[in-house]
Amino acid sequence: MVPEGRRTKGFFMKWSFSIGRVFDIDIRVHASFGLILALGAVQWGVPHGPRGALFGVLLMVCLFACVVVHELAHSLVAQAFGCTVREILLLPIGGVSRMEKPPQKPQQELLVALVGPLTNLGLAVGLYFVVGKTGGAIDLEQIARMPPTAPSMSTALVWLLGANVFLALFNLIPAFPLDGGRVFRALLSMAVGARRATQIAAGTGQMIAIGLGLTGVFTGNLILALVAFFIFMGAGQEQAEEAARTVLHSLAVGDAYNKYALTLAPGDQVSRVIDYLLTSYEPDFAVVQGSRLLGVVTRADVLKALASEIEDVYVATIMKRDVMKADAARPLDEVRQEMMEKQERVAAVYRDETYLGLVSLEDIAETLLVVGFRNRQEERRKAAMAG
Ligand SMILES: [Zn+2]
Incomplete structure (x- = not known):
């Protein structure tokens, strides 16, 4: 059982502790994982005594090692596609890989999802050969036998072989958030988006x-x-x-910039901007010469100039010259992320080398609200039609 979610609730994190780092990924175990160890101890200990109990605990630890390998396989393929994997969290129900940026392309999601169950199949095949070498009999019913067979090396190998086959098959069930569901979704999105x-x-x-x-x-x-x-x-x-x-x-950043913004010429004086400030809601003004952006004057810059300068200065003297550039075709969330990282409130939008306009974090937030609202309305309309 290896369901995965991109976000787990704080509760899971609170009761988990780190057991190590592999490939820059934090491996954490949730406290309730102890339940699984206890289950193993009881299941094997009742029919086979204390030695059986110890065997059951070790078996569960091995099972979870297989789950870790499964999750690591997902994580390594995701990392190869440029995703950031923060941690792998082991819960009694299985492993959860927490990814900062999940794979975007369907082909990538397909590979990231498939490699988990394939890893378990690989482990099962490996165990099959080991069992064959040690002369043990392959009896897959052994995994579900009650009471379980007496502890031995061969019992452990066969049990783990069966468990890996089960993990692979269970995870291939085409239901979210199981791997099979992701495979199904990735294949579908190649056809229908x-x-x-x-x-x-x-x-x-x-x-x-x-x-x-x-x-x-x-x-x-x-x-x-x-x-x-x-x-x-x-x-x-x-x-x-x-x-x-x-x-x-x-959405691209080209959908969010202010197309009707007032612009300034470098020779404009601050007193002119005051008129703009009083008659518009615009917080930032682009200073352009022809179609070339020279810099940005913000409301705060103007107010500062008013407070400190005695003369009516030119906007060119108070404008900010190094403005962050963003290509109009770039996804909106990506640009927003970059602006927040660089602590820029305003970015200049370009198509190829042509300056189009300014976009602020507020503009982006507004666009997201509007589009989210429109999408919800669309869905409600569809639901009403279907009903
Ligand atoms: Zn998986």
């Missing part, structure tokens, strides 16, 4: 989760019911996050 693909994949995931949940309840398998609940919630969350990400990513 990310937004529609997420809706279809999340819907399918929730249907599968309901099916699994009902099976769990009617067969008295509470763990299955719990996992189904987790998948159901994960699918909903994934859909909400994807919607927000699509809005941010589908």
Whole structure:
């Protein structure tokens, strides 16, 4: 069971502790992981005594090592695509890779998702050969046998082989947030686009989760019911996050800059800007010569000049010359990120070498609000039509 989410709640972090760093990724274990160790101890200890209990605990540690390898495989492929992986969190239900920037292209998401289950299949094949070498019999039913067979090296190898096959198959179920759901979504988005693909994949995931949940309840398998609940919630969350990400990513900075902004000439005097300040809401003014941007004068610059200068100075003397440049085609969220990192409130938007206008953080926030509102209305309209 290796569900993944991009964001886990603070609760998970609060009760987790770091056990080491691999490839610059923090590996953390949640305190409730102790439950799994206890489960292993009870399951093997009851029929086989204290030695069985120790065996059960070690088996669970090995199982979680396999989960770590699975998560590391995701993380390393994601890192190869330029994503930042902060940490891998081990929960009783499996591993969670927390990525700063998840893969954007469907082909990348496909590979990042597939490599997890493939790693478990690889481990299973490796264990198969090891078991063969040691002369043990491959009996996959052994993993589910109650009471479990007596502790031995061969028992452990066969059990882990079965567990890895299970991990691979379980994760390939096409339901968010399992790897199979991501594979399904990535394949769909190549055909119908990310937004529609997420809706279809999340819907399918929730249907599968309901099916699994009902099976769990009617067969008295509470763990299955719990996992189904987790998948159901994960699918909903994934859909909400994807919607927000699509809005941010589908817009370019060229959609957000102020096209009707008043501009200044370098020979304009500050007294002229005061008129502008009094008659418009514009906080920043571009100083242009022909179609060339020379600098930016902000409301704050003007007020400072008014307070300190005695003469009516030219705007060229108080303007900020090194203005951050942004190409009109760049995604809005990317530019916003860069502006926040560089602590720039205003950026100059260019198409090729042509200056188009200024964009401020407020402009970007406004655009996101407007587009988010429009999208919600569109969805409501569609829902009303469908109903
Ligand atoms: Zn996975």
